[in-house]
Amino acid sequence: MLLIPCPWCGPRDEIEFSYGGEAHIAYPAEPDELSDAQWADFLFMRHNPKGDFSERWYHSSGCRRWFNVIRSTVTHEIRAVYRVGEPPPEAGS
Amino acid sequence: MRASGMSFDGSGFWRAAEPKPAYEVVVVGGGGHGLSTAYYLARNYGITDVAVLEKGWLGGGNMARNTTIIRSNYLWDESAAIYEHSLKLWEDLERELEFDIQFSQRGVLNLAHDLGDVRSSLRRVNANRLNAVDGEWLSPAEVANFCPIINISPDVRYPVLGATLQRRGGVARHDKVAWAYARAADRLGVDIVEHCEVRGFDVRQGHMTSVETSRGSIRATKVALAAAGHTSVLASMLGLRLPLQSHPLQALVSVLLEPVLNCVVMSNAVHVYVSQADKGELVMGAGIDAYNSYAQRGSFHVIEHQLAAAIQLFPIFRNAKLLRTWGGIVDVSPDASPILGTTPIDGLFLNCGWGTGGFKATPGSGHVYAETIANGKPGPLAQPFALERFETGALIDEHGAAAVAH
Numbered sequence: 001m002l003l004i005p006c007p008w009c010g011p012r013d014e015i016e017f018s019y020g021g022e023a024h025i026a027y028p029a030e031p032d033e034l035s036d037a038q039w040a041d042f043l044f045m046r047h048n049p050k051g052d053f054s055e056r057w058y059h060s061s062g063c064r065r066w067f068n069v070i071r072s073t074v075t076h077e078i079r080a081v082y083r084v085g086e087p088p089p090e091a092g093s
Numbered sequence: 094m095r096a097s098g099m100s101f102d103g104s105g106f107w108r109a110a111e112p113k114p115a116y117e118v119v120v121v122g123g124g125g126h127g128l129s130t131a132y133y134l135a136r137n138y139g140i141t142d143v144a145v146l147e148k149g150w151l152g153g154g155n156m157a158r159n160t161t162i163i164r165s166n167y168l169w170d171e172s173a174a175i176y177e178h179s180l181k182l183w184e185d186l187e188r189e190l191e192f193d194i195q196f197s198q199r200g201v202l203n204l205a206h207d208l209g210d211v212r213s214s215l216r217r218v219n220a221n222r223l224n225a226v227d228g229e230w231l232s233p234a235e236v237a238n239f240c241p242i243i244n245i246s247p248d249v250r251y252p253v254l255g256a257t258l259q260r261r262g263g264v265a266r267h268d269k270v271a272w273a274y275a276r277a278a279d280r281l282g283v284d285i286v287e288h289c290e291v292r293g294f295d296v297r298q299g300h301m302t303s304v305e306t307s308r309g310s311i312r313a314t315k316v317a318l319a320a321a322g323h324t325s326v327l328a329s330m331l332g333l334r335l336p337l338q339s340h341p342l343q344a345l346v347s348v349l350l351e352p353v354l355n356c357v358v359m360s361n362a363v364h365v366y367v368s369q370a371d372k373g374e375l376v377m378g379a380g381i382d383a384y385n386s387y388a389q390r391g392s393f394h395v396i397e398h399q400l401a402a403a404i405q406l407f408p409i410f411r412n413a414k415l416l417r418t419w420g421g422i423v424d425v426s427p428d429a430s431p432i433l434g435t436t437p438i439d440g441l442f443l444n445c446g447w448g449t450g451g452f453k454a455t456p457g458s459g460h461v462y463a464e465t466i467a468n469g470k471p472g473p474l475a476q477p478f479a480l481e482r483f484e485t486g487a488l489i490d491e492h493g494a495a496a497v498a499h
């Protein structure tokens with residue numbers, strides 16, 4: 001089980017959280033302008049790196065807030081945690 | 094080096110081939126799907142100038158990590174067609190490959206635990222019958238009659254309200270299936286190259302020309318991916334975006350026990366699926382870990398959750414000891430259906446997204462993939478599973494039939 005440092009509550013067990021998948025997928029600024037291929041990309045296509053991954057977590061059994069995590073998908077090491085709206089820090093910082 | 098005889102890991106069943114400088118078709122990944130694809134390319138299309146490149150050892154991926162459940166009772170016509178095609182191939186596979194793969198049609202029960210489950214199960218049985226896929230609905234008493242050790246008491250957290258039964262469903266010995274296809278493909282001239290990792294591709298003017306491997310560059314104008322959980326890693330080398338996420342999926346076995354379980358039992362609601370191996374171990378699968386991972390191990394709390402439910406369903410398992418647990422990396426797609434077909438790169442073929450349920454598809458997947466590769470375009474069974482469906486919106490939502498790992 002992961003120990004996830006919530007930016008508001010501190011380190012808590014993974015079972016207190018829900019996973020939100022890839023981070024930084026912004027809703028299209030001009031939805032009416034998108035082609036079907038662009039919609040497919042927004043809705044379905046995802047990064048799936050073997051290495052560092054920016055992802056969203058939700059502290060569902062805690063403060064009930066969303067935040068972002070950079071985590072290695074190989075070692076599961078959490079390299080950075082940051083709040084929604086903040087730019088991703090350099091991994092490892 | 095030419096291996097001879099049979100060894101514990103099955104490697105005596107095929108030549109340990111050295112990679113040649115060029116092939117007509119290079120298959121990337123020596124799991125079940127890659128091996129069956131190579132076999133059907135040679136057997137059905139006479140294409141024998143084929144290499145299967147495997148970065149580790151043959152069958153070291155999901156192929157020999159899965160819980161071996163085979164069935165074809167999926168909801169939608171497209172899925173029923175491809176999985177039933179596969180099941181029909183299973184039914185003749187021991188004869189065709191001349192190999193005892195321990196294929197056993199002992200019946201698969203899918204339990205329903207609430208009204209929603211009951212309704213969707215009945216709908217699925219009816220849809221299956223319309224597609225000439227066998228299926229029956231069993232009442233709780235009939236469930237207990239078919240599988241006496243299931244607890245059908247109404248006083249549990251997830252009572253059994255009934256179940257669907259596919260009598261033609263069952264299990265097979267997974268590593269033997271890999272060896273059977275490897276031996277048959279090898280005999281037809283296919284090179285099986287282990288410890289050969291694909292690390293890059295050479296694409297010229299939109300055409301595939303060669304693959305870069307840990308054992309040198311290999312020319313091929315047709316390259317067929319069959320890399321399961323690692324497909325996104327390979328696609329990203331080509332700038333190809335895919336709707337896949339890789340997750341750990343775990344399974345476990347108990348110590349050897351007397352025969353107690355005569356069929357396969359699955360429960361989506363409580364994330365349990367279990368059968369008993371011929372040797373006597375109870376083989377159980379768990380759910381996926383929520384997060385993306387390539388680590389081939391999952392979290393213990395997932396197993397804990399699964400075992401709590403399993404013990405309520407099967408009180409007789411209460412004192413069984415856990416022998417070992419392991420994980421595989423599964424490639425999960427948004428509609429729980431596979432992705433199969435051509436790509437925007439000429440000569441690059443895609444077969445992935447089987448996620449938690451591709452073992453049962455091993456024969457059918459390889460069969461229709463070989464057809465796609467040989468003809469340069471998909472046949473009718475593969476067509477609906479093309480990558481383009483995410484653009485057209487023609488998704489094949491099998492979350493009901495496939496939600497949990499199986």
Ligand SMILES: Cc1cc2nc3c(=O)[nH]c(=O)nc-3n(C[C@H](O)[C@H](O)[C@H](O)COP(=O)(O)OP(=O)(O)OC[C@H]3O[C@@H](n4cnc5c(N)ncnc54)[C@H](O)[C@@H]3O)c2cc1C
Pocket residue numbers: 121122123124125126127146147148149150151152153154155156157158159160161162163289290291292319320321322323327342343344378419420421422423447448449450451452453454498499
């Ligand atoms: C715990 C668990 C339980 C499961 N239970 C069931 C079940 O009961 N029923 C069912 O139908 N399905 C089940 N599945 C799913 C099933 O195992 C998979 O869908 C199926 O095995 C995937 O196809 P494959 O056999 O070709 O994959 P794999 O065996 O994973 O083959 C892919 C191969 O590609 C190789 N590869 C990757 N990258 C490269 C590279 N760069 N170069 C060369 N080679 C590469 C890998 O090493 C691997 O050997 C389960 C899976 C797991 C993990």
Ligand SMILES: [Zn+2]
Pocket residue numbers: 006007008009010059062063064065
């Ligand atoms: Zn919190």
